[in-house]
Amino acid sequence: MTQPPHRRNRVLLWIAIFKFFKTALFIGVALGTLEMLRPSFALRVQAWVNDLPFAMEQQVAGRFLVRIFRLSTGGIVAIAVAALLYAGLFLTEGIGLAMERRWAEWLTVVATASLIPFEIFESVHHVTIVRVAALIINVVVLWYLIIQLRRHPHIDRFSPNDVSHRISQQSSGRLSGSD
Numbered sequence: 001m002t003q004p005p006h007r008r009n010r011v012l013l014w015i016a017i018f019k020f021f022k023t024a025l026f027i028g029v030a031l032g033t034l035e036m037l038r039p040s041f042a043l044r045v046q047a048w049v050n051d052l053p054f055a056m057e058q059q060v061a062g063r064f065l066v067r068i069f070r071l072s073t074g075g076i077v078a079i080a081v082a083a084l085l086y087a088g089l090f091l092t093e094g095i096g097l098a099m100e101r102r103w104a105e106w107l108t109v110v111a112t113a114s115l116i117p118f119e120i121f122e123s124v125h126h127v128t129i130v131r132v133a134a135l136i137i138n139v140v141v142l143w144y145l146i147i148q149l150r151r152h153p154h155i156d157r158f159s160p161n162d163v164s165h166r167i168s169q170q171s172s173g174r175l176s177g178s179d
Contacts, residue, residue, distance in 0.1 A: 019094030030083035
């Protein structure tokens with residue numbers, strides 16, 4: 001008797017895609033931060049600020065840049081390393097979730113839950129649409145994964161045994177290659 005083909009969990013796949021997006025974002029932050037170490041960076045940024053059309057935009061950008069340029073070389077490198085570590089975490093979560101691995105669900109729950117208090121603090125003290133949206137998405141992801149883990153506490157939906165079973169079925173012609 002053959003088992004029905006495995007149905008992919010589309011929600012986990014969308015969460016994985018979100019994690020891949022965050023991976024790319026944090027890699028971009030790391031590379032952009034390291035770009036600050038180049039001497040020509042300050043000149044390019046100053047030219048960009050001067051090209052802004054409104055005085056208000058120039059003032060806001062100028063205040064932001066003063067804070068950024070006060071960072072030491074060690075501070076810049078620390079930010080870049082932290083961003084790369086987060087990118088590595090998000091990449092690991094994304095790959096594991098895309099493969100529907102139970103450990104990835106647990107890792108995502110622990111990592112997301114540990115960062116939500118900081119996201120709440122930032123969202124309350126520095127309200128932006130992006131921060132509030134990220135907080136809401138992370139709370140929804142956390143809620144969904146906790147429900148999944150409680151509903152099926154011991155199931156690894158895509159275990160190596162399933163893969164070897166499916167491969168043996170494909171090689172014997174009992175399973176079509178279209179699924």
